[in-house]
Amino acid sequence: xxxxxxxxxxxxxxxxxxxxxxxxxxxxxxxxxxxxxxxxxxxxxxxxxxxxxxxxxxxxxxxxxxxxxxxxxxxxxxxxxxxxxxxxxxxxxxxxxxxxxxxxxxxxxxxxxxxxxxxxxxxxxxxxxxxxxxxxxxxxxxxxxxxxxxxxxxxxxxxxxxxxxxxxxxxxxxxxxxxxxxxxxxxxxxxxxxxxxxxxxxxxxxxxxxxxxxxxxxxxxxxxxxxxxxxxxxxxxxxxxxxxxxxxxxxxxxxxxxxxxxxxxxxxxxxxxxxxxxxxxxxxxxxxxxxxxxxxxxxxxxxxxxxxxxxxxxxxxxxxxxxxxxxxxxxxxxxxxxxxxxxxxxxxxxxxxxxxxxxxxxxxxxxxxxxxxxxxxxx
Amino acid sequence: xxxxxxxxxxxxxxxxxxxxxxxxxxxxxxxxxxxxxxxxxxxxxxxxxxxxxxxxxxxxxxxxxxxxxxxxxxxxxxxxxxxxxxxxxxxxxxxxxxxxxxxxxxxxxxxxxxxxxxxxxxxxxxxxxxxxxxxxxxxxxxxxxxxxxxxxxxxxxxxxxxxxxxxxxxxxxxxxxxxxxxxxxxxxxxxxxxxxxxxxxxxxxxxxxxxxxxxxxxxxxxxxxxxxxxxxxxxxxxxxxxxxxxxxxxxxxxxxxxxxxxxxxxxxxxxxxxxxxxxxxxxxxxxxxxxxxxxxxxxxxxxxxxxxxxxxxxxxxxxxxxxxxxxxxxxxxxxxxxxxxxxxxxxxxxxxxxxxxxxxxxxxxxxxxxxxxxxxxxx
Numbered sequence: 001x002x003x004x005x006x007x008x009x010x011x012x013x014x015x016x017x018x019x020x021x022x023x024x025x026x027x028x029x030x031x032x033x034x035x036x037x038x039x040x041x042x043x044x045x046x047x048x049x050x051x052x053x054x055x056x057x058x059x060x061x062x063x064x065x066x067x068x069x070x071x072x073x074x075x076x077x078x079x080x081x082x083x084x085x086x087x088x089x090x091x092x093x094x095x096x097x098x099x100x101x102x103x104x105x106x107x108x109x110x111x112x113x114x115x116x117x118x119x120x121x122x123x124x125x126x127x128x129x130x131x132x133x134x135x136x137x138x139x140x141x142x143x144x145x146x147x148x149x150x151x152x153x154x155x156x157x158x159x160x161x162x163x164x165x166x167x168x169x170x171x172x173x174x175x176x177x178x179x180x181x182x183x184x185x186x187x188x189x190x191x192x193x194x195x196x197x198x199x200x201x202x203x204x205x206x207x208x209x210x211x212x213x214x215x216x217x218x219x220x221x222x223x224x225x226x227x228x229x230x231x232x233x234x235x236x237x238x239x240x241x242x243x244x245x246x247x248x249x250x251x252x253x254x255x256x257x258x259x260x261x262x263x264x265x266x267x268x269x270x271x272x273x274x275x276x277x278x279x280x281x282x283x284x285x286x287x288x289x290x291x292x293x294x295x296x297x298x299x300x301x302x303x304x305x306x307x308x309x310x311x312x313x314x315x316x317x318x319x320x321x322x323x324x325x326x327x328x329x330x331x332x333x334x335x336x337x338x339x340x341x342x343x344x345x346x347x348x349x350x351x352x353x354x355x356x357x358x359x360x361x362x363x364x365x366x367x368x369x370x371x372x373x374x375x376x377x378x379x
Numbered sequence: 380x381x382x383x384x385x386x387x388x389x390x391x392x393x394x395x396x397x398x399x400x401x402x403x404x405x406x407x408x409x410x411x412x413x414x415x416x417x418x419x420x421x422x423x424x425x426x427x428x429x430x431x432x433x434x435x436x437x438x439x440x441x442x443x444x445x446x447x448x449x450x451x452x453x454x455x456x457x458x459x460x461x462x463x464x465x466x467x468x469x470x471x472x473x474x475x476x477x478x479x480x481x482x483x484x485x486x487x488x489x490x491x492x493x494x495x496x497x498x499x500x501x502x503x504x505x506x507x508x509x510x511x512x513x514x515x516x517x518x519x520x521x522x523x524x525x526x527x528x529x530x531x532x533x534x535x536x537x538x539x540x541x542x543x544x545x546x547x548x549x550x551x552x553x554x555x556x557x558x559x560x561x562x563x564x565x566x567x568x569x570x571x572x573x574x575x576x577x578x579x580x581x582x583x584x585x586x587x588x589x590x591x592x593x594x595x596x597x598x599x600x601x602x603x604x605x606x607x608x609x610x611x612x613x614x615x616x617x618x619x620x621x622x623x624x625x626x627x628x629x630x631x632x633x634x635x636x637x638x639x640x641x642x643x644x645x646x647x648x649x650x651x652x653x654x655x656x657x658x659x660x661x662x663x664x665x666x667x668x669x670x671x672x673x674x675x676x677x678x679x680x681x682x683x684x685x686x687x688x689x690x691x692x693x694x695x696x697x698x699x700x701x702x703x704x705x706x707x708x709x710x711x712x713x714x715x716x717x718x719x720x721x722x723x724x725x726x727x728x729x730x731x732x733x734x735x736x737x738x739x740x741x742x743x744x745x746x747x748x749x750x751x752x753x754x755x756x757x758x
Contacts, residue, residue: 065502181550
């Protein structure tokens with residue numbers, strides 16, 4: 001029988017561990033310390049992973065891969081899914097990793113990683129099932145790696161996704177000391193007839209904007225250039241920005257996790273398709289991403305005065321002398337996720353989202369057009 | 380309706396694109412050339428991805444994630460799956476990426492990436508469904524990136540896995556010029572009652588070894604140390620190794636894809652469970668990985684004289700003066716995949732595998748024991 005034992009996670013040294021000379025011949029092993037550290041890391045991770053596991057995860061001792069039982073509750077599954085479609089995506093967090101290193105703050109970047117993936121997944125109408133990570137480092141240092149992993153675990157729990165597996169690769173020759181990279185991968189499921197479909201968007205639909213928590217995970221090369229250019233200090237507090245938090249803390253605010261509230265809204269209207277389209281606002285900004293939810297017969301007209309962007313955007317714009325257009329292309333400017341909804345349901349959906357803790361604004365409407373997003377400012 | 384349009388692939392610059400000064404203010408954009416290159420790359424990739432897509436992939440214009448219809452052929456699916464379990468894993472190729480860069484040869488490393496993942500997946504009894512990649516580079520150079528992607532696409536096709544999506548991240552500040560890293564993620568499905576389960580292994584079972592194609596994707600830090608130590612030249616041919624191919628070509632021989640033959644064997648014995656356990660031989664070697672397929676009541680006794688390792692292993696051992704034990708811990712030593720099978724079916728399974736093009740040896744047997752792999756040499 002398949003038993004309830006620690007799940008698959010590999011933190012093998014792969015071809016990555018440093019070779020060193022011993023006596024006359026070459027040996028592969030890195031120092032004993034590093035192997036011990038690796039083992040300690042793996043066992044810490046396993047308890048962390050288990051906390052994200054519901055009854056659908058099958059734990060297999062020594063497993064080469066993670067296992068997720070799709071219809072653990074067969075009746076429930078059959079009621080919800082007649083024609084299940086798996087939805088999957090892969091994403092990283094870009095050079096936000098560099099800022100985390102520079103600020104020496106690693107407890108939020110894992111949240112970013114999960115959010116970048118899961119927020120993409122739910123755009124297709126999916127509910128998240130599970131997540132896997134890839135972490136590549138110069139050398140396995142349990143302390144800050146565990147900080148990253150804790151963030152990943154927390155964000156998985158908050159998104160109702162099981163952390164099913166992952167890979168930690170120690171590659172001293174690819175990554176400089178202190179450098180690392182993160183990639184994530186998530187899988188969800190949606191009933192075919194309920195999958196997002198841009199042809200459903202109609203003139204008259206309302207665009208709801210869900211507030212972002214600051215920069216999220218895009219634009220960090222520009223952010224770092226502004227810091228250099230203006231001589232800003234990550235460890236300093238700037239009153240104009242946030243008197244309580246350092247610049248580093250503000251910039252590293254993790255990407256908001258929209259999965260739970262968005263999935264809840266969709267479950268709330270089982271029969272009627274009240275959500276016509278969605279968009280996760282990442283690189284390319286609001287216009288660049290919302291346009292992906294449109295078909296060629298409609299435009300979205302966005303009123304930029306309908307919401308207020310957090311101080312961090314103005315702060316960066318002033319210090320970097322960045323023009324408005326560039327800001328809107330690079331950053332989310334305060335809106336992290338959009339839902340295009342039927343006008344008669346707009347206020348009830350907004351209420352539901354607000355009950356889940358989202359800050360929601362009606363930011364625009366759909367009109368006949370040619371698949372474009374038009375940014376306007378009232379008055 | 381969901382239409383047959385290019386699928387989701389993001390090659391966004393993310394926060395990764397270089398910022399540069401323009402006039403008085405900062406702008407985010409990298410040079411126009413790079414953006415054009417990125418676009419060209421994405422469109423090349425999309426046709427490459429489509430070639431791996433069967434009817435189960437739902438193509439969505441502008442999609443934020445890839446979509447895979449689990450029961451496209453509902454009847455067939457229902458016949459095969461009463462309680463489907465999703466199997467997923469994440470893996471990279473370690474520092475084999477460094478050797479690919481050094482040799483300037485990029486057409487095989489993508490095959491390694493798919494193989495490292497899919498070979499893990501099938502150990503659990505799964506048939507592969509789809510694959511996603513993460514490629515992180517200093518800068519998007521379509522020529523060699525396309526070589527990598529072609530390898531990924533080919534290997535997906537050969538493993539009957541759809542290349543469902545991926546992410547190309549341009550991060551000049553994390554990766555030095557010419558450096559890159561690869562991560563892969565794959566998902567498969569197995570019927571719960573047919574999932575691999577180590578408790579099934581019994582004394583008397585036979586261990587079949589499927590030949591590897593050289594080093595596969597483990598031990599490359601040691602390989603590179605040997606090259607440095609012995610002053611070897613990647614572009615040279617060594618008669619003792621292979622008179623036809625350069626050292627670089629031999630070392631970069633891609634990891635063998637075991638998915639198709641292994642899945643075929645399992646489909647061939649629908650009723651009887653003739654395969655008791657399997658192992659993909661990666662870092663840790665044959666003993667380290669085969670032990671993961673055992674429970675605590677059995678040992679595997681391996682006869683190391685039952686097969687011959689390719690010349691590359693002896694070549695590296697001599698030039699690096701590496702001892703036998705170390706060789707066996709780091710490298711696959713000629714066996715890339717193991718199947719523990721019922722003795723009465725061993726020869727018919729072996730025949731089936733050989734018909735699929737595998738070189739198969741009976742390399743050992745299961746005896747009562749304590750979960751260990753014992754390496755012996757006959758005579």
